[in-house]
Amino acid sequence: MGAVLTQNTSWSNVEKAIAKLRAEDALSADNIATVAKFKLAEWLRPVGYFNLKAQRLQNFCRWYLAAGGFKLLCVVETEALRRQLLTVNGIGFETADDILLYAFERPVFVIDAYTRRLFSRLGLIQGNESYKALRMLFEWSLPPDPALYGEYHALIVRHAKSPCASRPACEKCALRARCSAALGSE
DNA sequence: GTCCTGTCTG
DNA sequence: CAGACGGGAC
Numbered sequence: 001m002g003a004v005l006t007q008n009t010s011w012s013n014v015e016k017a018i019a020k021l022r023a024e025d026a027l028s029a030d031n032i033a034t035v036a037k038f039k040l041a042e043w044l045r046p047v048g049y050f051n052l053k054a055q056r057l058q059n060f061c062r063w064y065l066a067a068g069g070f071k072l073l074c075v076v077e078t079e080a081l082r083r084q085l086l087t088v089n090g091i092g093f094e095t096a097d098d099i100l101l102y103a104f105e106r107p108v109f110v111i112d113a114y115t116r117r118l119f120s121r122l123g124l125i126q127g128n129e130s131y132k133a134l135r136m137l138f139e140w141s142l143p144p145d146p147a148l149y150g151e152y153h154a155l156i157v158r159h160a161k162s163p164c165a166s167r168p169a170c171e172k173c174a175l176r177a178r179c180s181a182a183l184g185s186e
Numbered sequence: 187g188t189c190c191t192g193t194c195t196g
Numbered sequence: 197c198a199g200a201c202g203g204g205a206c
Contacts, residue, residue: 007203013193014202048192048201056204092204112202157202166200167196188206195200 001032003098004056004090005047016046029069033061056090063088078106093131101153107144110153111135114160121164123180 005014020043021027026035041054063084067073073081078100085096093111100108111134120127125134142148163173168181176182 003202006201008190008201009192009203010194010201016193045192049190049203050192052190052204090204094203098202110202114202153202160202190204193201196198 001027001057001060003095003102004060005044005053006098007053007056007095008049009047013046013048017044020044020046029061029064032057033065052090056088059089060091074104078104078108081106082108097135101146101149105146107139107146107149109135109138109142109149111138112153112157115153115156117166118156118160118164121168121179121181122175 002011002014002018005017018027021032024043026032026040026043032040037051037054037058040057041050044050044053044057047053064073067084076084081104082096082100085091085099086093091099097108097110100106101110111131115134116125116127119125125137129137138149138152142152159175163169163175170176170179170182173179173182
């Protein structure tokens with residue numbers, strides 16, 4: 001659910017919405033699938049796009065329940081599970097892979113806007129490659145370890161939030177000696 | 187390309 | 197107070 005709520009939204013806001021769902025005793029697929037949409041939207045207010053995300057969260061929870069829940073989904077092979085996730089309206093490439101990695105612990109490397117920005121500045125990618133091309137690049141370059149992928153992705157996010165922000169602070173960046181974007185600013 | 191559209195950061 | 201924010205659908 002966090003994967004849907006964090007679309008174009010910082011995680012600190014997602015935590016508020018999840019705390020609200022918990023306080024309303026609504027943090028379950030059954031409750032979210034059946035609650036009135038306007039109510040759910042009100043609880044999701046902190047994440048922005050709350051009407052849109054209320055619909056998407058219900059779409060996801062209804063799919064999840066129809067599929068038989070976590071234990072049944074756990075035996076589905078990764079590619080097939082990704083295809084199923086992508087049939088849900090509101091789940092795209094990144095959200096599907098977030099769920100595959102963090103909920104199902106599959107060795108799937110999540111690509112996001114931060115990954116594109118950081119690695120294109122480093123000079124390691126162009127930045128406009130397809131989602132799948134970038135995912136394959138990372139998965140070919142690293143051992144298929146879900147814990148490693150999760151930590152790596154989290155570190156990309158952290159780095160892209162502070163030194164490698166849209167307005168970068170290259171003088172404070174530990175990677176500046178290896179970064180093609182930083183060389184020009186020395 | 188446009189819409190969705192609240193909160194945090196600098 | 198402007199811009200950014202772990203996107204996706206149309």
